[in-house]
Amino acid sequence: MEHSYDALIIGAGIVGAAVAYRLAERGLRVAVLEADSVPAAQATAKSAAGVRVQFSEAVNVRLSWASIQEYRTFEEVFGVSSGYRPIGYLFLVPEGAEAAYERALATQKRLGVPVERLAPGEAKKLADFDPDGVAFATWGPADGVIDPHLVAHAYLKAARGRGAELFTETPLLRAGRRGRAWRVETPAGSFTAPVVVNAAGAWAGEVARRAGFELPVEPVRRMVFMTGPMPEARGLPLTVDVATGFYLRGEGERVLFGRSNPEEPPGFREGMDWGWLEPTLEAGLARFPWLERAGLDQRASWWGYYAVTPDHNPILGWMPGVEGWVNAAGFSGHGVQQAAAVGRALAEEVVDGRAHSIEIDPLRYERFERGKIVQEKNIV
Incomplete structure (x- = not known):
């Protein structure tokens, strides 16, 4: 079978779930492809669950503070508490x-x-x-802390309420660009979409390799x-x-x-x-x-x-030289505390062409090519 969408999200952890919800909210037809049998069972469920603003780099402070603001009022929007304490x-x-x-x-x-x-x-x-x-x-x-497993499931439920589809036990085996769309091969058939968002956590580097390029996430x-x-x-x-x-x-x-x-x-x-x-x-x-x-x-x-990068900071946004590929990976332990804001920013990146609620340029892949890695001091 072949399934066609506007965007494919690889990974149903808290980051992938947040991106899926925000893209569906913007009216896109979204599919979330999760390799595991259930969503949010890996790094999201095994996180120490902390959220903090105490970073040294402005981009990390902004992403984390915007996320905490969303977790504070989560129940008003999603009908369940985020567990924020x-x-x-x-x-x-x-x-x-x-x-x-x-x-x-x-x-x-x-x-x-x-x-x-x-x-x-x-x-x-x-x-x-x-x-x-x-x-x-x-x-x-x-x-403080939140309940990241609960939050991820709430995002996914809200995304599905707006038409998104979740496919579990559906790992990306191969992916290639065919004309104006990506074709992703899985055990459940092929999926096509103009945009792929790599939110595969610790597996993000392997997902990129299966798509034919390197992403420094280990x-x-x-x-x-x-x-x-x-x-x-x-x-x-x-x-x-x-x-x-x-x-x-x-x-x-x-x-x-x-x-x-x-x-x-x-x-x-x-x-x-x-x-x-x-x-x-x-x-x-x-x-x-x-x-x-x-x-x-x-x-x-x-x-x-x-999911660790060379500078222990995430890689966000369009992948240079790889049309239609968006990174939401390599959070190095900070995915839970930045997921809410990243969901909004990457939905803007996909729909509007560029994130604008928060300036994510310091976290783009290009920093490695330019030798301008993020000098974040508050790494735990």
């Missing part, structure tokens, strides 16, 4: 890194987002930590650990020890924590890396000694993939 993000800035974080703070304040500079003593009122070596903290009271495995019940979890904001990259937050009566392994090789490696637990805890205990009382809940811990 402003538990806050607290960055513990080490001595020696003050200048970079002062500049980031100035950028955030210039853009009008809620963020504060706190002395270590003030920050300790929000989260108990050893202040040794901490110069100051930055606090985002509107930062999968990198990440671990999220969970403690058993402990009193310190109550009201604990997402707190990042910038010196080590260790982070934690409260999740009900438990503490969720993790730290990216800089030595983790790219690739589709599966399963928990329990060997990374000891280095993670070593970094965490130095800053949060009370974690010594925590018991680990192995069954509640999990792993998932980041």
Whole structure:
């Protein structure tokens, strides 16, 4: 069978779902092709669910703040809550890194987002930590968490309500440009459309290769650990020890924590890396000694993939030299917090020819060709 549409979305995670909804809202006939048996089961479901405005680059601040605004009022539009909880993000800035974080703070304040500079003593009122070596903290009271799985499904339901179609167990096997349209071959038949949006997450690089070109997006495995019940979890904001990259937050009566392994090789490696637990805890205990009382809940811990680019920032917009191909990939762990705004911006890109609600030029593929990668400092 051959199916014809105005746009094909590859991937039904939170980003693909948001783009699908906004394109359908603009009147396009949209199909979402998902390789898995259910939507939003990979990085979206396995995310640590954080949303924050505390970035150093203006484009990331704008995308994240616009997304938080949408998640705040989500129920008014979609009939279900996004699960948004402003538990806050607290960055513990080490001595020696003050200048970079002062500049980031100035950028955030210039853009009008809620963020504060706190002395270590003030920050300790929000989260108990050893202040040794901490110069100051930055606090985002509107930062927090959402339910990304619920949000993705709400976008998909709304998209389908506007005529979009979802095809699961439908991986892209091959794709090629035929005249004015792309032809995408799948086990469920072929799909044609003038526009393809690559929102395949960790698989975005492979999807591009199957379409005949290279996109610098690689999968990198990440671990999220969970403690058993402990009193310190109550009201604990997402707190990042910038010196080590260790982070934690409260999740009900438990503490969720993790730290990216800089030595983790790219690739589709599966399963928990329990060997990374000891280095993670070593970094965490130095800053949060009370974690010594925590018991680990192995069954509640999990792993998932980041879709990583060379500069750990997404690739958005039209692919140069590849007609009708739009990138929405490589978020490097920031997809949940930017999905809502990216959905709007990329719908503008497709329908109007160029995103205009938010200037996405710094995140276009061309930055790699020009040697102007995004120098984002607030990477966790």
